[in-house]
Amino acid sequence: MAKIVIEEINRLGHVIGRHKFDQLPIAIGRSYQNDLILSDPFVSPEHVIIRDTDGGWLVEDQNSENGVKLKLHSPGSRPDCLQSGDDIIMGRTRLRIFSSSHPVVATHLLPTKASLPQIIARPAIATTTIILVLALLFLDAQLTAVKQIGMDKLLASSLPTFMFALAWAGIWTFVGRVIIHRASFLPHFIAALMLFMISMLMAIMSEYLTYNLNTELVATILEFIVISVALAGLLYINLVNSTNISRRTIIATSYSVAWSILLVGLFLQYVNQPEFTASPEYPTELKAPFAKLAASTTADEFLKDSEKIFDHD
C-alpha cells in the first residue's frame, strides 16, 4: 500500500499542515497516543481510527462525543470509506486524505510576457504619458484662455488632474499593501493619467465630430463606448496590480463597474432633462476653417430643408 498524506485544511480552504504516514491504521485524536495529534478542543482524545479495507480507507468512530462526518468526492463508494482526496470532518477540524500516488495539478509557468501594469510602468511609457498629459493640459488652458495667461496659471490648471491621479494611485497602492502585501504606485498613477488623456482627447474629437455632423448623437455614443472601455481598463490595471483575484473575475468586475457608473450617469442625465426649454437647443461648437470636412448647402436648399421642422407632430 502506498504511503498516505493527511492535510489539515483551515476554514478558508487553505492547507495549514501536512502529515505523512507510512502505514495504516492511523489513530487520530487529541491524546498524545494518537498517530495524528490534533489540538482542536472539539475533537475527542481518541476520535477515529482509519483502517485499510478493500473498499478504501475505513473510518472507525471511537465513540467520539461530537462524531465524525465524511465528505466523499466519488459517489457510489461505501459511505464509511474514504478514497484519495476525500475529507473527514471532526469537531472543527477538516482533514483531507491522499494516497502518495494522487496526481497533482500541472506546473504554473512563470509569465514570459510582462503584465499590463508592468508594461505601462516602464520608464519610456510612463514619461511619455506624463509629458503628453501636461502638454494637453497646457494646450487646453492656452487655447481656451479669454485673456493672456502666465506660466503660473498654466501650471495651476494642471494641478487638479495630477492631484486626482496621485490620490487615486495612493488609494490603490494602499489596497495592494493590505491585500497582497506589495505596494506598487506607478502603474496606478500612469493608468489614471492615461484615462484622463483618453477622455480629454475624446472630448476634443467629439467636438469636431459634432461640428461636422450637426448632431451630438454620434459623438455621444462614441464617447460613451470609448470612455467605458478606458474606465474598465483603468479598473483592470488597479485590480491586477493590487489584488490576486483571477483575471477572468477582474475583467468581468471592471467592465460591469465601468458600465454601471456610466449607465447610471446617462440615466440621471436623461431623468434630469428638463421637459421644456424656453430656448432652442442645438450643437453650438464652432471650429476653425480647416476643421470643416462636411459639405455646404445653398441658402435655398437650407430653407427648403428647414420646412420640415414646422411639422411638429
Place this chain on the structure above:
Amino acid sequence: MTIGKSTFSLLLSGLLLLCIPLTVHANQEPIPKDEAEKLFASHSASIYQIRVIELATGNKAAIGSGFLIDNQGHIATNFHVVSNYVHQPSRYRLEYASVDDKTGELELIDIDVVHDLAVTRGNTGAVKPIPLGHSKLSKGTRIFSLGNPHDLGFSVVEGTYNGLLEKSLFDKIFFSGSLNPGMSGGPTLNHAGQVIGINVSTAGNQLSFLVPVDYLKKLLAEVLQNQEEKPDLTTRIEQQLFSHQEQFINKLLKEEWKTTSLGPFSLPGSIDDIFKCWGDSDDDKEALMEHAYSNCFSEDQIFLAQRFTTGGVAYTYDLYRSKQLSSVHFYNLYSGEYGRPIRVNSAHKDDVDNYQCHMDFVTFTGKEWKMAFCSRQYLKYPSLYDTTVSVALVSESDIGLVIQLTAAGVGKDTAIALTRKFIEHITWQK
C-alpha cells in the same frame, strides 16, 4: 446731542413742507367746478369695474375697468383684463360693479387680441353710454382717464395727449398721465366727453398708453354685424394674430431695406421704423478678441396670457475679431458666443412646444456659415410659431460674425420668406 436736535428740526421742516399745499388749499375759496370734475360727474354712471371671479373660491382673480358704449348693454374693456376668462371659461366668470356698487353678470362677446380690446355685454339698465370720438387730437390737448386704480375707487386722471405712436407693432396713443393697474379698460375722454382711447398700459413716470378708439369702433361694428353667431374665441385669437403678423411681415418683405456695415459686412440695417437699434463695442484691452454688436428690436409685444406674449421681431449682430490668435484659439473663444439665443417673447410649456431645429453648413455671399433654424409651435394656435435663426461665419480664421433673427407668432411661410430676404441682404464687401 446736536444730532438729535438737527434730526428734530429736519423732521419739523419736513412736516411744514408737507403742510404747505394742504393749508394753501384750505385757505382758498372753493374752486369752481373744473373740467375733470364735470366729466367725472356726467360719465361715472357709465363706468364699471370689471371683475374676473374664480368660481371655486368666489374671489376676484383680476380686476380692470370698462365703460358702456351703446344702448344694448355693450361694455368695452381690455382683452388682458378678461384674458383668464378667455383661456379658461370653465374656471371663471365675469362680473361688473358700477359706481353705486351695483353688480351684475357679464357676457364676453368678442375680442381684438392685437389691440388688447374686449367687448362684453351686461344688463346695465337705463344708463347713458359714453359716445365714441376720434383718436387724432393735437399734441398737448388735455385728456381725462377714468377707471378704478388698485380697487381704490373710481377716479379721474388728467393728462396730456402726446400723439399717436405709429412706429410700433400696433398703433397706440402716448398719454402723459399716470395710469395705474386696475384702470385698464377704462375710457380716456376729450373735453367734449367723447372716448378717444382706452387705457391699456404704462411704462411708469407719466408714460402711459391708450388704445386708439378707432379699433374699438371697428370691433363694435363687427359685433353688431355678427350678432347671431358667437365667435369661437380661440379661433378668433389665432386668426387675428396670424393676419396681423402676416400683414406686418409682408410689409417688411415688400419694403426696400436699408443696410448697415459692420466690419467687412453689409447687413440689414433699420429695416423698418418699428425697429429700435442699439449697438456698442467692448473696449477691454486684455481681451483676446474684439467684439462689436448691434441689436434691433421691435419693442412691443402682444399680450396673450399672464406669462405668454407674442408678436416681437428682433435681429442681432455680433462681430468678433481675433487679436492675432491662432485660428484654433480664436474659434474656441468665438464658439462660446454662438448659441446664446435672443428672446422676444415669453411662453411656457402649456403654451408652446419645445423648439425643433434644423442645422447645416450653408454657403452665401461667397463665405461658409453654420446655420440653425429653430421653431416651436403654439399649442392652442397651431398655425403660429416662434422662429429663430442663428448664423455663424466659419470660413475666416480671424473674423467671426453671429447673426440672429427671431420672430414670435409667425406663420411658416412668412418666417421662411423673412429669413430668405434677410440672408439676401448679407454681403461680404471686401
